[in-house]
Amino acid sequence: MKATMVRTADLAxxxxxxxxxxxxxxxxxxxAFAELFEFxxxxxxxxxxxxxxxxxxxxxLVQDVMITVWRKAEMYDSRQAxxxxxxxxxxxxxxxxxQRRTSRPELEPDEPMLQPAATELPDVAVARGQMExxxxxxxxxxxxxQLVLLQAAFYDGLSHSEIAEVYGIPLGTVKxxxxxxxxxxxxxxxxxx
Numbered sequence: 001m002k003a004t005m006v007r008t009a010d011l012a013x014x015x016x017x018x019x020x021x022x023x024x025x026x027x028x029x030x031x032a033f034a035e036l037f038e039f040x041x042x043x044x045x046x047x048x049x050x051x052x053x054x055x056x057x058x059x060x061l062v063q064d065v066m067i068t069v070w071r072k073a074e075m076y077d078s079r080q081a082x083x084x085x086x087x088x089x090x091x092x093x094x095x096x097x098x099q100r101r102t103s104r105p106e107l108e109p110d111e112p113m114l115q116p117a118a119t120e121l122p123d124v125a126v127a128r129g130q131m132e133x134x135x136x137x138x139x140x141x142x143x144x145x146q147l148v149l150l151q152a153a154f155y156d157g158l159s160h161s162e163i164a165e166v167y168g169i170p171l172g173t174v175k176x177x178x179x180x181x182x183x184x185x186x187x188x189x190x191x192x193x
Contacts, residue, residue, distance in 0.1 A: 010148075010167055010168070010169075013168075014082050014083065014084075016035075017036065017039070017082070017083035017084065018078045018082075018083055019032070020032035020033070020035050020036050020083070021036070021069075021073050021076045021078075021083050022073075024036070024069070024070065024073035025073035025074040025076065026074075028070075033066075033069070033070055036066075036069060036083070036087075037066055040066070040069075040084070040087055041062050041066060043165055043166060044058075044061070044062045044065055044066075044087070044088070044091050045058045045059060045062050046058075046162075046165070047088065047091060047158075047162055048061045048062065048091065048095055050159070050162065051092075051095050052099075053095065053098070057098065061091065061094050061095060061098060062091075064094050065087065065090050065091045065094055068090050068094075069087060069090070084166050085151075085152070085155075085156050088156055088158065088166070089156060092156075092157060134188075134189055135185070135189070137188075138184070138185040138188040138189055139185065141184070141188065142181050142184060142185070145177055146177045146178070146180055146181035146184070147181070148167075149163055149167070149174055149177050149178055149181070150177075150178055150181045152166065152167070153178060160174045160175055160178070161174075
């Protein structure tokens with residue numbers, strides 16, 4: 001019952017955020033932008049600080065991310081990701097860009113890490129493809145409440161505490177759902193074909 005309530009509230013919030021993005025894209029709605037800003041700005045600042053930005057850097061990055069939301073709202077596609085996923089992905093990219101601007105090490109041309117990867121052997125490529133297919137199939141079998149959190153952790157790079165903050169659920173719930181998702185997937189991947 002409680003999980004259903006959390007999922008329903010989460011779904012309503014996602015739909016509200018998607019509606020705000022749509023209004024920003026189509027009408028340049030200041031009210032919709034203000035709503036998203038009020039919700040996401042403190043969360044983004046906290047996220048940036050956890051990524052190592054000091055308070056003033058975090059505020060600048062939040063401003064930059066929210067300006068991007070305003071200017072590029074039409075690029076958001078609700079079929080691809082939730083608004084929070086899209087915004088946090090933009091934020092992570094802005095933080096990476098900021099770090100790159102501040103620290104440009106001198107690179108040696110012979111550095112092994114800069115060399116192209118070796119050509120993958122055909123049997124290795126086939127095995128990797130089959131494993132990826134199995135993982136996708138197992139992920140498709142996960143309950144929505146586990147899948148969403150697993151995607152936030154591994155596709156969006158959010159920590160458990162960031163996930164708890166973004167989705168408004170207790171940290172223990174996040175950890176247990178991700179642990180259950182792993183157990184389910186491991187059981188499916190280890191099962192004989």
